[in-house]
Amino acid sequence: MNNVVWTIAGSDSGGGAGIQADIKAMQSFAVHGCTVITALTAQNSLGVEALNPISTEVIESQLLALEHDMKASVIKIGMLANVQQIQLISEHLKHYRATWPQPPLVVYDPVAIASSGDLLTEEDTVSAIKECLLPLVDVITPNTHETQLLTGVYLIGPSALQDAAVKLQNWGAKSVLIKGGHWDYPSGYCIDYCLHQGEEYWLGNEKIQTPHSHGTGCSMASVIAACLTKGYPLKDAFILAKAYINQGLKAAVRYGEGIGPVAQTGFPTNLADYPQVIEAGSWLADELDFVSAHEFTMAAGFTACDSKQLGLYAVVDSVDWLEKCLAEGIKTLQLRMKDGSEDELDQAVAAAVMLAKKYDAQVYINDHWQLAIKHGAYGVHLGQQDLLAANLVAIKESGMRLGISTHGFYEMLRAHNYRPSYMAFGAIYPTTTKDMTGQIQGLEKLKRFIALLQDYPTVAIGGIDLSRAKEVAATGVGSIAVVRAISEAEDYQQAIADLQAAIAPPL
Structure with a gap:
């Protein structure tokens, strides 16, 4: 611009x-x-x-x-x-x-x-x-x-x-x-309010x-x-x-x-x-008499990841692809299945948990937190739109890790309210897997996010392929998530090896 x-x-x-x-x-x-x-x-x-x-x-x-x-x-x-x-x-x-x-x-x-x-x-x-x-x-x-x-x-x-x-x-x-x-x-606080395109945004901090x-x-x-x-x-x-x-x-x-x-x-x-993003369930929201459309209890302080450096993070849409990636040595993965019957999803999550144990890896389940709890998954990944609908107390009490997607500074601060196990930032580049119009972050913003959230494991996602992996890794982000770079590669095994080499820290 x-x-x-x-x-x-x-x-x-x-x-x-x-x-x-x-x-x-x-x-x-x-x-x-x-x-x-x-x-x-x-x-x-x-x-x-x-x-x-x-x-x-x-x-x-x-x-x-x-x-x-x-x-x-x-x-x-x-x-x-x-x-x-x-x-x-x-x-x-x-x-x-x-x-x-x-x-x-x-x-x-x-x-x-x-x-x-x-x-x-x-x-x-x-x-x-x-x-x-x-x-x-x-x-x-x-x-x-x-x-x-x-x-x-x-x-x-x-x-x-x-x-x-x-x-x-x-x-x-x-x-x-x-x-x-x-x-x-309320007394002693500064509250700012924004009404934009039918959405309300409230920010607050001590005066x-x-x-x-x-x-x-x-x-x-x-x-x-x-x-x-x-x-x-x-x-x-x-x-x-x-x-x-x-x-x-x-x-x-x-x-x-x-x-x-x-x-x-x-x-x-x-x-x-x-400032704090004020939303249902927070102390400031109660002080301001917020009325929530959802029955919602906020939970914060989820189980920490085993490491702040999650490395190459494969996001796959089937158990078959999950096992292929595990066999090639990827230790952080996400099963993102959007379609399937209840029985098919249940079987897939159960299989994913078994494979994670077999390969000693960390597998996150996207969205389906009930099934993740049922089968004892390592973690669950939620988008911003899923937070109010999920039972965060149950997820926390299960001991599962929680990863949250963010798209920009406001969503980053909103996710910080929950003190999740890791935060994912995207889309770094345009991607064909989702419509991310108006939500492309780029490397400059990614560097800002990482500098602000040094206590969190951080993940970059969106449009990252082998040609871009090295420059993304140079920002200091702890993990790079890929979707098409593996599943659409002519030789997925070589693609995984090349991606691992590209993001490896210098000796």
């Missing part, structure tokens, strides 16, 4: 928020930020002393210059100081939608009040935002104060956040992400106690814009932006006599800075 992001926002002479924060945050995620300045604020750490809106003629000249030569894949909008600016930006966004080959995504951070409490826009802008701008917005990122100002919904609990988000969507915003830094519910939080809203929206321009799904952009802010709050320093800025650091690399 085109790694150019525009930020349309005000300038903060104190350097902590606005255009200045946007550029720093975008650079932390290796995208190029271009600027359209809407106002020159005179402010420092103590507050806003003056707000000087830029004329619409000057704003338009900036927009025209950028459109001519540096079109954006994402446009982040911050402070718009008056109705005329809102109308002008809205007209240009309509033009981009109608004429650009790839219209930009629009992330709108409705900056109305500075961290100091000073009003940064004229009072009659709210109706213009609703009527002109929101129908053109892909993601809106208000904090709780701005949410209440825009919607009139007083945020007294989780259901109120949901109501406010629906209201913003009804006015045209496609996705709503409400930042909870000013919302002390980071620092007064120096100037620029957090601008920075978070800018990171979301940067991640979207790099092709990340919104739920991953959400969790990365939150981790970035947490990391920056912990490192924040005061430069003046008042409120200091959030630190603009690099890509978040410490798992402790990432």
